[in-house]
Amino acid sequence: MPGVTDQIKEKIDIVDFISAYVPLRKTGRSYVGFCPFHPNTRTPAFHVFPDTQSFHCFGCKASGTIFDFLMRREGIEFREALERLAQRAGVQLHPRTEAEEQQDRLRTRLLEVNAAAAAFFRHMLVKSQRGEEARAYVAKRRIDDATGEAFLIGYAPDDWSLLLSYLTERRGFAPEEIEAAGLAIHHETRGYYDRFRHRLMFPIRSASGEIVAFGGRALGDVQPKYMNSPQTPLFDKGKVLYGLDLARDAIRQSDAAVIVEGYVDVIIAHQYGFRNVVAPLGTALTADHVALVKKLSHRVYLALDADTAGARATLKGLQALQSQPEGELTAVISPQGVIALQRRQDVEIRILALPEGKDPDEVIQENPEQWRAALAAARPAMDFYIETLTSDLDLSSGRGRAEAVERIAPLLTQIANPVEQAHYIQQLARLIDIEEAHILAALSNKARQEGQRRPSDQGRATKVLEQQPGDANQQPDETPPPPTQEEYLLSWIIRYPTARAAVEEKLHRDLATYPALQSLMSGTIDELFTSDECRALWRAWIAAPTGSDPQAWATTLYAPLDAVAQRVLELHAPQPQAYRIVNDALECATILQRDAAKRWLVQIARMQTAATGEAEQEILLDQLVQVKQFINMLSIPRRSSAYADLHVLHMP
Incomplete structure (x- = not known):
């Protein structure tokens, strides 16, 4: 019986699905259009192949199945894409547990609380006499009515229980629910009271537009000046970027995300037409933040204060970063301007220097052209580092x-x-x-x-390899399918960093001498997987915190990735010497490289039948020749005792 992802792909035609997002025209046996993932208006480079139910852009090399398209287009994770597509296809996912159902009900209820609170705050700002001071502040910051409405800016009155009373008496929410949403605080003797009082309120929305939290700016001398909702079942400030729901399309279209410090910086930027601007919520830019942006663009601009205090903060932040486990750095930016690079995220970071003492909203309002010039003059992060870290x-x-x-x-x-x-x-x-x-x-x-x-990778490897596949959840008469090459490869590169590094280097090296193939293949591990589950599992591992224990990480996953992860991590391989780990991983990678290249042989042949121009035929012929050369270069891997079955099954 096909897996759930295969069932979904059988029921949803990729051409029909993508046509709702991208105008396509038929050419031969494929469909072409302008790629939605990078700026292109002259030559359509985006192809959809109905025969293989896949897509590929010859410009930016975005490719994959209907799952990959939806995840990239909407900036969502595999789990959400699976749920959306399953609902559209009428495919039943695994039965949800009572705990999952209860969690969903709680999440829905808290979203309703937040939506009601946002409406209350908005009313207080726009129509209540209590909001006069807040309206004056909004006018002072020159935020117009349309922008205020788009961002749902509101006001929390200077009252200890006005919101609480409205939500309980008028909207029927329990005080415990309001507290769980982060809008109320419970005191042992005084009971419940409003968390936000006499503050300009900024609803914080997820990438999909749901109100998950609030930020409040004090309108007096009260400290702290800015206060966010606490962590809740809906909200983790390290995983949300302010304004991303409104900036998502602009980031994708411009192929660039600009990260600033504050709410008003984002709001004014959008008001003046710079809609690719977002902000972290008073915290460092985390790996989760970078992952959100990377789904939309690989270019990130950081708007920093060009003063000596910012430089000192950078030095201080670097010392903290160097003490992280595994000796690796992460890409971060604090509100004071502390940044560093993280190789894993593979994001091009540029530093946008502002005039000393000027915030982004001030620069934009004084002269929008100055903001454009600052973006054009942004420097690579390493240039900034070398200058800043040596200035004293x-x-x-x-x-x-x-x-x-x-x-x-x-x-x-x-x-x-x-x-x-x-x-x-x-x-x-x-x-x-x-x-x-x-x-x-x-x-x-x-x-x-x-x-x-x-710590020794080998020690961890030995511990993993000692574990044998369990059968606690297996029916007595059920024979599990044999592991695939993709699962073997995942097993090695997730368990052993040395194997991952060797495979990544091999893929890059193998493709380097075949320029005609570089519009077809990216030379990354990601493209080796044909299984949506394996590809999603690999992406989840890349996004995991540095130094994560694979076994512990696997327990945090959701169906069907949890089952794939368990199967992968339980694969048994004898003689776990370091050289065998790397060699066997490279064997698996070579087999999958050959398979990927053979798929392109078929695809190019189909495209040749539809090609009409002489130039197009010449390009396709060059690609066809190099694909064949590439396959020949990938000689049959030497026999491995751990993977003898693979070589028998995949002889050319």
């Missing part, structure tokens, strides 16, 4: 030069592209006037130090 050093002294290398080296080691890394090594060498060899030696020493501090 005496670079004419040996001590100052050594300190400069010590500060910059951890960042240089995080640059995955060797050409880019070499560029910044040269830049630093020129700045401090030393030979590049000395910097390379420092990087090598830093890498050895980090390796010594890391």
